Amino acid sequence: MSDLSRSEQEALARRLEDAGWGVVPPEQHQAAWDPSFQNFWDQVRDTTLISPERGWALAEAVRYVIRNNVPGDVAECGVWRGGACLLASLVMAEEETEPERTIWLYDTFTGMTAPGSEDRIASSGQDLADRNPEGWWAAGVEEVRRTLERSPLDQRRFRFVPGPVERTLAETRPERLAILRLDTDWYESTMAELEQLYPVLSPGGVLIIDDYGHFTGARTAVDRYFARRNESPLLHRSDYTGRVLVKPGNASR
Numbered sequence: 001m002s003d004l005s006r007s008e009q010e011a012l013a014r015r016l017e018d019a020g021w022g023v024v025p026p027e028q029h030q031a032a033w034d035p036s037f038q039n040f041w042d043q044v045r046d047t048t049l050i051s052p053e054r055g056w057a058l059a060e061a062v063r064y065v066i067r068n069n070v071p072g073d074v075a076e077c078g079v080w081r082g083g084a085c086l087l088a089s090l091v092m093a094e095e096e097t098e099p100e101r102t103i104w105l106y107d108t109f110t111g112m113t114a115p116g117s118e119d120r121i122a123s124s125g126q127d128l129a130d131r132n133p134e135g136w137w138a139a140g141v142e143e144v145r146r147t148l149e150r151s152p153l154d155q156r157r158f159r160f161v162p163g164p165v166e167r168t169l170a171e172t173r174p175e176r177l178a179i180l181r182l183d184t185d186w187y188e189s190t191m192a193e194l195e196q197l198y199p200v201l202s203p204g205g206v207l208i209i210d211d212y213g214h215f216t217g218a219r220t221a222v223d224r225y226f227a228r229r230n231e232s233p234l235l236h237r238s239d240y241t242g243r244v245l246v247k248p249g250n251a252s253r
């Protein structure tokens with residue numbers, strides 16, 4: 001589009017509209033976002049794979065738990081270059097009063113572990129084992145630390161837990177969480193995260209699932225975990241793949 005003149009772009013948009021396709025320029029599409037979020041997003045977008053809509057959902061979740069005094073830390077499982085954690089920290093720095101919350105970063109820091117039989121691409125059904133994705137999205141601890149140096153928060157508030165979550169979560173867990181963000185994509189890791197961390201999420205805390213729509217493994221783990229608990233929570237959709245759940249219960253009781 002960029003090599004078209006403005007009038008050519010407008011003519012093209014009109015033709016598409018006549019054919020039933022509305023064209024919304026990005027700046028108009030994003031106009032409802034507050035300037036503070038746009039500013040944060042501009043600072044993190046080169047260090048995260050998440051969409052702006054999923055970034056928005058995370059930023060709103062951080063605002064919500066702080067404004068409503070939902071107790072606990074923030075954890076992300078699957079951080080890649082750390083951009084989502086940086087985003088959470090920018091919102092925390094803007095909003096926060098006492099107590100200070102820790103941001104927990106769970107990752108192998110060497111990329112994806114091997115997928116299992118449950119793990120497919122939801123839209124195509126393609127078996128991920130056929131794509132040999134082990135080691136995809138590798139970003140080391142030093143690279144993530146460089147991302148987090150952009151944060152105004154004291155660096156000691158970031159807690160790195162390196163290794164596969166199937167092992168590390170059994171040993172190193174926060175006492176209480178206000179936000180739990182799951183982004184390791186596969187069934188086994190997502191199930192381990194739910195089993196180990198959902199019980200420490202405060203009532204009124206927010207669970208965010210990045211890959212419910214994109215990967216079958218993440219979706220199956222979430223559905224099976226809540227079925228086992230005999231719970232049918234509302235999974236609110238942030239975009240085609242992101243889901244947001246507020247844990248039932250009253251945080252102040």
Ligand SMILES: C[S@@+](CC[C@H](N)C(=O)[O-])C[C@H]1O[C@@H](n2cnc3c(N)ncnc32)[C@H](O)[C@@H]1O
Binds near residue numbers: 048078108110137
């Ligand atoms: C899609 S990326 C995460 C994207 C990130 N949240 C962002 O904001 O861009 C998936 C991450 O999960 C990590 N990962 C995959 N399987 C894991 C496992 N079993 N244990 C720990 N980390 C894992 C990978 O190393 C990778 O950094």
